Amino acid sequence: MSAAVVPPLGARIRQARLERGTSLRALARQVGVSPSLVSQIETGKSQPSVSTLYAITTALGISVESLFDIRDSAVASSPEAAPGTVPHALAALAAEPGRRIGPLVGAGGRETLELDSGVVWERLGRVPGAETGFLLVTYRPGGSSSGSGALMRHPGTEYGYLTSGELVLTLGFEEYTLRPGDSVCFESTTPHRYRNDGEVPAVGVWFVSGDVQ
Numbered sequence: 667m668s669a670a671v672v673p674p675l676g677a678r679i680r681q682a683r684l685e686r687g688t689s690l691r692a693l694a695r696q697v698g699v700s701p702s703l704v705s706q707i708e709t710g711k712s713q714p715s716v717s718t719l720y721a722i723t724t725a726l727g728i729s730v731e732s733l734f735d736i737r738d739s740a741v742a743s744s745p746e747a748a749p750g751t752v753p754h755a756l757a758a759l760a761a762e763p764g765r766r767i768g769p770l771v772g773a774g775g776r777e778t779l780e781l782d783s784g785v786v787w788e789r790l791g792r793v794p795g796a797e798t799g800f801l802l803v804t805y806r807p808g809g810s811s812s813g814s815g816a817l818m819r820h821p822g823t824e825y826g827y828l829t830s831g832e833l834v835l836t837l838g839f840e841e842y843t844l845r846p847g848d849s850v851c852f853e854s855t856t857p858h859r860y861r862n863d864g865e866v867p868a869v870g871v872w873f874v875s876g877d878v879q
Contacts, residue, residue, distance in 0.1 A: 676707050682732075683726060699721075716783070731798065731799045731874075734789050784810070785805055788804075797876060802872075803872045807864060807866065809862045821876060823852075823853055825873040834861050835859075835860055837858045844870075
């Protein structure tokens with residue numbers, strides 16, 4: 667998969683947590699995970715699942731979209747922000763925000779987040795000031811938005827269109843199978859989960875608007 671450099675997700679989460687004066691243990695308690703997992707996410711040793719990522723951003727009162735952005739302090743807080751590393755490259759990229767915002771994002775220039783449980787998010791674009799996630803989402807075979815199988819809920823409204831593969835959506839007490847050409851939309855506060863039970867990747871375009879408290 668051709669993609670732009672990956673934002674330092676853990677460092678960005680750590681920065682947001684410190685800015686709000688929230689301890690690592692307090693954040694872990696709000697999210698419902700262990701402090702060691704939060705620490706591993708912040709140091710880049712582990713990647714969060716979709717559900718854990720939304721739980722973290724909800725607890726911190728930030729948008730998932732903001733995690734694609736990079737600021738100098740986030741780079742400085744990262745132990746790996748040395749010349750020649752990915753965070754260092756992102757610091758240089760931040761000096762040219764037009765390259766990341768668009769209006770055109772080339773297929774080889776998408777910023778990508780590799781999440782746990784076989785999920786990949788590729789940022790398709792961004793309008794400054796608009797808290798809307800515009801993403802190409804891939805669920806690899808066996809991939810799920812929640813490694814534990816639990817349903818998630820978060821602020822915002824979700825719109826999705828599946829282009830290939832099959833994706834099972836659990837929405838409240840109902841279960842739906844999305845096939846190429848199918849679309850979904852719902853309030854993201856409704857408990858939900860996605861999973862790919864098939865043998866090929868499930869790929870689609872997703873919008874999540876207003877995903878910040």
